[in-house]
Amino acid sequence: MSQTNSGKQSQASEAKKAISLPISRVRLIMKSSPDVSSINQDALFLTTKATELFVQHLALTSFNNRSQTQANTLDYSDLAKTAEESDTFHFLTDILPKKILAQDYLKSLEQMQDEDSDF
Amino acid sequence: MASSSGNDDDLTIPRAAINKMIKETLPNVRVANDARELVVNCCTEFIHLISSEANEICNKSDKKTISPEHVINALESLGFASYITEVKDVLQECKTVALKRRKASSRLENLGIPEEELLRQQQELFAKARQQQAELAQQEWLQMQQAAQQAQMAAASASMTQQASSSQDEDDEDDM
Numbered sequence: 559m560s561q562t563n564s565g566k567q568s569q570a571s572e573a574k575k576a577i578s579l580p581i582s583r584v585r586l587i588m589k590s591s592p593d594v595s596s597i598n599q600d601a602l603f604l605t606t607k608a609t610e611l612f613v614q615h616l617a618l619t620s621f622n623n624r625s626q627t628q629a630n631t632l633d634y635s636d637l638a639k640t641a642e643e644s645d646t647f648h649f650l651t652d653i654l655p656k657k658i659l660a661q662d663y664l665k666s667l668e669q670m671q672d673e674d675s676d677f
Numbered sequence: 678m679a680s681s682s683g684n685d686d687d688l689t690i691p692r693a694a695i696n697k698m699i700k701e702t703l704p705n706v707r708v709a710n711d712a713r714e715l716v717v718n719c720c721t722e723f724i725h726l727i728s729s730e731a732n733e734i735c736n737k738s739d740k741k742t743i744s745p746e747h748v749i750n751a752l753e754s755l756g757f758a759s760y761i762t763e764v765k766d767v768l769q770e771c772k773t774v775a776l777k778r779r780k781a782s783s784r785l786e787n788l789g790i791p792e793e794e795l796l797r798q799q800q801e802l803f804a805k806a807r808q809q810q811a812e813l814a815q816q817e818w819l820q821m822q823q824a825a826q827q828a829q830m831a832a833a834s835a836s837m838t839q840q841a842s843s844s845q846d847e848d849d850e851d852d853m
Contacts, residue, residue, distance in 0.1 A: 576767045579694055587688045587721055591728040596742040600768055604748045605727055607767040611760045612723045613695060613716060614702045621703055631707040637715050646756045649726055650719050 581606050616640065616647065690720045727751050 584606045588594055597605075617632070623643070624636040641650035695717050699708055728743075730751035735743045745768060752760055783792075 576770045578698065579690055583688070583690055584724060587690075587724045588728040590688055591725050591732065594728050594732045594743070598742050598744050600745045600771070601731070601743045601748045603768055603771050604745050604764050605724065605731075607764045608727060608748070608752060608757065608760050609690070609720055609724055610698065611763060612757070613698050613720060615760075616716065616719060617699050617702045621706060630705065631709065632703065632712055633709050634711045634715055637712055637719075649755075650722060653718055653722050654715075 577603065577606050577610070579606050579610055584609060619644065619647070688721065689717050692717055695720065726755060730755055 581602060585597065585602055588597055588602070588605065616637070620636045620640040621632050623640055624632060625639065626633065626636075637650075638654050641647045641654055692713070696713060699713065699716065727748065731743050731747040734747045734750050734754075735741075738747070740747075749761055749765070752758060752764070
């Protein structure tokens with residue numbers, strides 16, 4: 559085969575309208591997954607395109623379900639809400655820090671103060 | 678573009694690429710900075726999710742390399758079946774582009790000689806080489822045979838001379 563790695567990269571950019579995310583970066587991320595050894599080049603194309611679709615899907619879904627429906631903005635909380643409520647995006651809750659409700663925090667503070675005053 | 682520091686887990690899709698995609702998907706929408714950062718990290722998480730699932734499917738199939746089929750099955754089982762059609766179309770497009778490239782470069786390299794002619798020339802050269810090899814091998818074999826024959830003859834005449842001299846000795850003994 560006369561193709562080199564850079565040859566494969568530029569062939570993907572020739573199909574520029576097809577894929578816009580950097581394929582080499584996607585490969586690096588895939589290989590950093592535990593146990594993943596070798597990936598077929600076509601499988602790499604598929605994963606890259608799927609990731610693009612994922613970004614679009616996540617952005618659209620979060621925007622449509624946003625809490626501030628009157629404002630034309632997309633917030634962190636909109637994304638977090640989508641992850642919590644959607645089955646498809648639920649895997650993202652792993653990377654969302656657990657949010658503690660303000661009232662729960664105040665309650666636990668009060669409890670600690672009461673315990674202190676007992677002594 | 679490779680990072681010189683940090684471990685594998687710091688790998689993410691470049692922020693600019695994500696921003697561009699968000700802009701194209703939600704034009705005229707203001708997106709908070711921490712929301713963009715979150716999307717970048719969600720991408721990495723998604724890639725890990727697909728890779729792990731595809732890898733598991735690959736392991737069960739006795740193959741060593743993750744194939745397109747494995748990725749498609751992973752998308753299906755993880756609830757992303759809606760992506761499959763579009764993702765397959767892109768693959769077809771990439772293959773067409775790759776095919777065109779190969780045809781173009783092989784036309785350049787041949788300098789006008791059609792592939793069948795090149796093949797024929799190659800076969801001729803191979804046949805010639807094989808013939809030369811065979812002739813050399815045969816010469817060596819003949820030489821070995823000759824050497825062996827000479828050795829045999831020499832050994833035979835040596836033993837005949839020995840026998841002759843030893844029988845003379847026996848006669849001498851009888852006379853004593």
